Amino acid sequence: MVSAAPLAEVISQYTLLKPAGRDLVGRCPFPDHKEKTPSFHVSPDKQVYHCFGCKKGGNVFTFLQHFQGMSFVEALEHLAERARISLPVDNSPFANSQDSKEYIRKKELLGINKIAAQYFCENYKKRPVSHDVREYTHRRYIKAAALESFGIGVASV
Ligand SMILES: [Zn+2]
Numbered sequence: 001m002v003s004a005a006p007l008a009e010v011i012s013q014y015t016l017l018k019p020a021g022r023d024l025v026g027r028c029p030f031p032d033h034k035e036k037t038p039s040f041h042v043s044p045d046k047q048v049y050h051c052f053g054c055k056k057g058g059n060v061f062t063f064l065q066h067f068q069g070m071s072f073v074e075a076l077e078h079l080a081e082r083a084r085i086s087l088p089v090d091n092s093p094f095a096n097s098q099d100s101k102e103y104i105r106k107k108e109l110l111g112i113n114k115i116a117a118q119y120f121c122e123n124y125k126k127r128p129v130s131h132d133v134r135e136y137t138h139r140r141y142i143k144a145a146a147l148e149s150f151g152i153g154v155a156s157v
Helices: 006-012 060-068 072-085 098-126 132-139 144-150
Strands: 018-020 023-026 040-043 048-051
Touching: 006 040, 006 048, 006 060, 006 072, 006 098, 060 072, 060 098, 072 098, 098 144
Parallel strands: none
Antiparallel strands: 018 023, 023 040, 040 048
16 A cells, blocks of 8 residues: 555655545644644645645645645655555565565555656746757657656655
8 A cells, every 4th residue: 555655655654534425634834834624635646736725735744744844855865764664564475574664665666656757747847948958849849748757746845
Protein backbone atom coordinates (compact mmCIF):
# COMPACT_ATOMS: atom_id res chain seq x y z
CA MET A 1 0.00 0.00 0.00
CA VAL A 2 2.93 2.30 0.70
CA SER A 3 4.40 1.97 -2.76
CA ALA A 4 2.19 4.11 -4.95
CA ALA A 5 0.36 5.94 -2.18
CA PRO A 6 2.77 7.66 0.17
CA LEU A 7 0.60 10.79 0.56
CA ALA A 8 -2.04 9.26 2.85
CA GLU A 9 0.68 7.54 4.84
CA VAL A 10 2.64 10.75 5.32
CA ILE A 11 -0.44 12.78 6.30
CA SER A 12 -1.69 10.04 8.65
CA GLN A 13 1.27 10.83 10.87
CA TYR A 14 -0.28 14.21 11.65
CA THR A 15 -4.02 13.68 11.52
CA LEU A 16 -6.44 10.78 11.70
CA LEU A 17 -7.80 10.00 8.25
CA LYS A 18 -10.99 8.02 7.76
CA PRO A 19 -12.34 6.61 4.49
CA ALA A 20 -15.18 8.60 2.90
CA GLY A 21 -16.06 7.29 -0.55
CA ARG A 22 -12.91 7.31 -2.64
CA ASP A 23 -11.29 9.88 -0.38
CA LEU A 24 -9.86 9.91 3.10
CA VAL A 25 -11.11 12.67 5.37
CA GLY A 26 -9.77 14.14 8.57
CA ARG A 27 -9.20 17.32 10.51
CA CYS A 28 -6.83 19.75 8.85
CA PRO A 29 -3.28 19.04 10.12
CA PHE A 30 -2.03 22.56 9.46
CA PRO A 31 -1.50 24.40 12.76
CA ASP A 32 -2.93 27.69 11.45
CA HIS A 33 -6.27 25.99 10.77
CA LYS A 34 -7.92 24.61 13.88
CA GLU A 35 -11.19 22.88 13.11
CA LYS A 36 -13.71 20.63 14.82
CA THR A 37 -15.42 19.20 11.75
CA PRO A 38 -13.11 17.42 9.32
CA SER A 39 -12.80 19.22 6.00
CA PHE A 40 -9.39 17.96 4.96
CA HIS A 41 -9.61 15.51 2.04
CA VAL A 42 -6.95 13.19 0.69
CA SER A 43 -7.40 11.44 -2.64
CA PRO A 44 -5.24 8.29 -2.78
CA ASP A 45 -6.19 7.90 -6.46
CA LYS A 46 -4.99 11.33 -7.49
CA GLN A 47 -2.32 11.63 -4.79
CA VAL A 48 -3.52 15.09 -3.81
CA TYR A 49 -4.98 16.72 -0.70
CA HIS A 50 -7.37 19.62 -0.33
CA CYS A 51 -8.76 21.41 2.70
CA PHE A 52 -12.20 22.88 2.11
CA GLY A 53 -11.71 25.04 5.21
CA CYS A 54 -8.44 26.85 4.59
CA LYS A 55 -8.13 25.97 0.87
CA LYS A 56 -4.68 24.47 1.21
CA GLY A 57 -4.01 21.77 -1.32
CA GLY A 58 -1.33 19.95 -3.24
CA ASN A 59 0.58 16.70 -3.46
CA VAL A 60 2.96 14.86 -1.17
CA PHE A 61 5.78 17.27 -2.04
CA THR A 62 3.82 20.45 -1.40
CA PHE A 63 2.57 18.92 1.85
CA LEU A 64 6.10 18.25 3.11
CA GLN A 65 7.23 21.66 1.86
CA HIS A 66 4.43 23.56 3.58
CA PHE A 67 3.94 21.40 6.64
CA GLN A 68 7.55 20.51 7.41
CA GLY A 69 9.23 23.47 5.77
CA MET A 70 11.26 21.18 3.53
CA SER A 71 12.63 22.14 0.15
CA PHE A 72 11.47 20.10 -2.83
CA VAL A 73 14.74 18.13 -2.84
CA GLU A 74 14.53 17.52 0.92
CA ALA A 75 10.98 16.22 0.46
CA LEU A 76 12.17 13.90 -2.30
CA GLU A 77 15.05 12.60 -0.16
CA HIS A 78 12.71 12.19 2.81
CA LEU A 79 10.32 10.06 0.74
CA ALA A 80 13.13 7.98 -0.70
CA GLU A 81 14.44 7.39 2.83
CA ARG A 82 10.96 6.38 4.02
CA ALA A 83 10.63 3.91 1.17
CA ARG A 84 13.86 2.24 2.26
CA ILE A 85 12.81 1.73 5.87
CA SER A 86 9.09 1.10 5.73
CA LEU A 87 8.95 -2.18 3.85
CA PRO A 88 5.45 -3.59 3.69
CA VAL A 89 4.74 -7.02 5.14
CA ASP A 90 5.00 -9.65 2.44
CA ASN A 91 3.70 -13.18 3.01
CA SER A 92 4.96 -14.63 -0.25
CA PRO A 93 7.43 -17.56 -0.11
CA PHE A 94 10.19 -15.16 -1.11
CA ALA A 95 9.32 -12.64 1.56
CA ASN A 96 12.58 -12.96 3.43
CA SER A 97 14.89 -13.13 0.49
CA GLN A 98 17.07 -10.15 -0.22
CA ASP A 99 15.78 -10.13 -3.81
CA SER A 100 12.22 -9.61 -2.67
CA LYS A 101 13.12 -6.73 -0.36
CA GLU A 102 15.19 -5.15 -3.07
CA TYR A 103 12.29 -5.57 -5.49
CA ILE A 104 9.82 -3.91 -3.08
CA ARG A 105 12.24 -1.07 -2.41
CA LYS A 106 12.71 -0.46 -6.13
CA LYS A 107 8.95 -0.52 -6.62
CA GLU A 108 8.50 2.10 -3.91
CA LEU A 109 11.22 4.31 -5.31
CA LEU A 110 9.65 4.00 -8.75
CA GLY A 111 6.32 5.06 -7.26
CA ILE A 112 7.94 8.14 -5.71
CA ASN A 113 9.69 8.89 -8.99
CA LYS A 114 6.38 8.71 -10.79
CA ILE A 115 4.85 11.25 -8.41
CA ALA A 116 7.91 13.49 -8.82
CA ALA A 117 7.55 13.28 -12.61
CA GLN A 118 3.87 14.24 -12.35
CA TYR A 119 4.88 17.19 -10.19
CA PHE A 120 7.41 18.37 -12.80
CA CYS A 121 4.88 17.95 -15.61
CA GLU A 122 2.28 19.96 -13.70
CA ASN A 123 4.91 22.64 -13.09
CA TYR A 124 5.48 22.80 -16.81
CA LYS A 125 1.78 23.02 -17.67
CA LYS A 126 1.23 25.83 -15.17
CA ARG A 127 3.67 28.09 -16.99
CA PRO A 128 2.31 30.59 -19.48
CA VAL A 129 2.97 29.82 -23.15
CA SER A 130 5.36 32.79 -23.24
CA HIS A 131 7.54 31.32 -20.47
CA ASP A 132 11.20 30.57 -21.34
CA VAL A 133 10.77 26.86 -20.70
CA ARG A 134 7.74 26.58 -22.98
CA GLU A 135 9.39 28.66 -25.65
CA TYR A 136 12.39 26.37 -25.44
CA THR A 137 10.35 23.17 -25.96
CA HIS A 138 8.51 24.93 -28.78
CA ARG A 139 11.83 25.88 -30.42
CA ARG A 140 12.99 22.27 -30.15
CA TYR A 141 9.73 21.11 -31.80
CA ILE A 142 8.81 19.02 -28.77
CA LYS A 143 5.11 18.33 -29.12
CA ALA A 144 2.64 18.08 -26.23
CA ALA A 145 2.23 14.33 -26.83
CA ALA A 146 6.00 13.81 -26.53
CA LEU A 147 6.15 15.89 -23.33
CA GLU A 148 3.36 13.74 -21.94
CA SER A 149 4.73 10.33 -22.90
CA PHE A 150 8.31 11.08 -21.82
CA GLY A 151 7.19 12.84 -18.66
CA ILE A 152 9.10 16.00 -19.49
CA GLY A 153 8.66 18.76 -16.95
CA VAL A 154 10.36 21.57 -15.13
CA ALA A 155 11.76 21.59 -11.60
CA SER A 156 12.24 25.15 -10.40
CA VAL A 157 9.33 27.14 -9.00
ZN1 LIG B 1 -7.28 23.54 6.54
